[in-house]
Amino acid sequence: MRWHASEPSSGPAEAESTVDPDAGRGAHDEQPIRATIVGGHPLRGSYRTPGAKNVVLPMMAACLLTDETCVIQNVPIISDVLVMSDLLRQLGAEVVLNADEHTVTITAADVRSSSPDPDLVQRMRASFQVTGPLLARFGRFDCAAPGGCQLGARPVSVDITGFQGMGATVALAQGVFHAEADALYGRRIYLDYPSHTGTQNLLMAATLADGYTTIVHASREPEVVALVQFLRGMGAEIHGEGTSLIGVQGRSHLYGTVARAIPDRMVGGTMAVAAALTGGDVELLNVRPDHLEPVSVQLREMGVDVIETNRSVRVVAPDTLGATDVQVMPFPGFPTDVQAPMGVLMTQAYGVSTIVERVFDGSMGYMDSLTAMGADVSVQGTRAVVRGPRQLHGRHIDLEHSIRGMTALTLAGLVAEGETVLDGFEFVRRGYEDLAGDLRGLGAVISTGPQAAPVRRAAAAV
Known part of the structure; x- marks a missing residue:
């Protein structure tokens, strides 16, 4: 079948949908959302990984x-x-x-x-x-x-x-x-x-x-x-x-x-890191353990107990986390979408950890906000050195447009002392149906609401 866009066509009417049609306009048109997180609460329970x-x-x-x-x-x-x-x-x-x-x-x-x-x-x-x-x-x-x-x-x-x-x-x-x-x-x-x-x-x-x-x-x-x-x-x-x-x-x-659709290994890997980060114990359901292997191997190297079945992975945090070195590569290498959460986890590990990003050259901007929260991080191009452990402190951060960076700073808030406020949180809906609700279901103290006005107290070029 060959045709030209200029040819007239009546075309079908838009189909009815069981979701709000206005929701389809994407994160750019959504009302700005502010997330408020109180750190210090371990994640526990089970989490069903989406497609x-x-x-x-x-x-x-x-x-x-x-x-x-x-x-x-x-x-x-x-x-x-x-x-x-x-x-x-x-x-x-x-x-x-x-x-x-x-x-x-x-x-x-x-x-x-x-x-x-x-x-x-x-x-x-x-x-x-x-x-x-x-x-x-x-x-x-x-x-x-x-x-x-x-x-x-x-x-x-x-x-x-x-x-x-x-x-x-x-x-x-x-x-x-x-x-x-x-x-x-x-x-x-x-x-x-x-x-x-x-x-x-x-x-x-x-x-x-x-x-x-x-x-x-x-x-x-x-x-x-x-x-x-x-x-x-x-x-x-x-x-x-x-x-x-x-x-x-x-x-x-x-x-x-x-x-x-297969389970989302990026979301599953992020939740696995979140469990280890908060000193938690979380069972990930509806996952492919073989798809999570690059993340599981790194977590085990840091001392995390990772227990696998055919369709689930349980992540149990150790008393102390050890440093590790991560090379971000195309599969079966460590996934770039979990690089930022892993960077947050490294701030809580004893020793010097490194990340080398070999997939996307602009994916470490979130490190600036981690530094503002108290992390000891140095970045040169696509290589980051993280020294830990460091106590993170809650900050008011205006997030830029990156699902990875936003998710990472959300995780940082889970272990930060005091209250972390994240503006621009609506953008995280590009990758998560309800990240705040998922974390809350596992024991996190996190709430969301309308963002009153733009505030730039610690910019995150993520």
């Missing part, structure tokens, strides 16, 4: 590859999912998001546009993943460069170079990528970096390409494997997922499917 947003979002984008209905289960009802729902509706897909059942049902039979709303695209990086499906099925896209967390340089060159290698013509004008292709062709594509979003986007494009596509130096992340399983359920022929060499035999048509 992984880093696979749910590309799965939602992949629904554009077929005109049949797809159902995704175990969906976290977070701002990013709401924004992706709005984005797909704007393109013409019918999207029904059921918050009670944590499912999303998508039918892309009447897609009427190849131009994603730039305002929505600017809200999250994952929005760019609609470009592969649009190019593969409809032969074009016009998409602004994506936004999202402020984490240094995060180019989409992997995606663009791959599209060009498959026969597309791509041009960048005034911040918008314009791509066209009469057809995509199977090629051998080498990625100069194993980007998981780039790998996912090229995988989706290759499923409808003419011929066999080989992706060399592909991402091995569990979310890539899970997306492959979803695409295979749609009828795609893919081999080698979980390795650095993935092959895709293109098909002329894909079909609807029903799939369940």
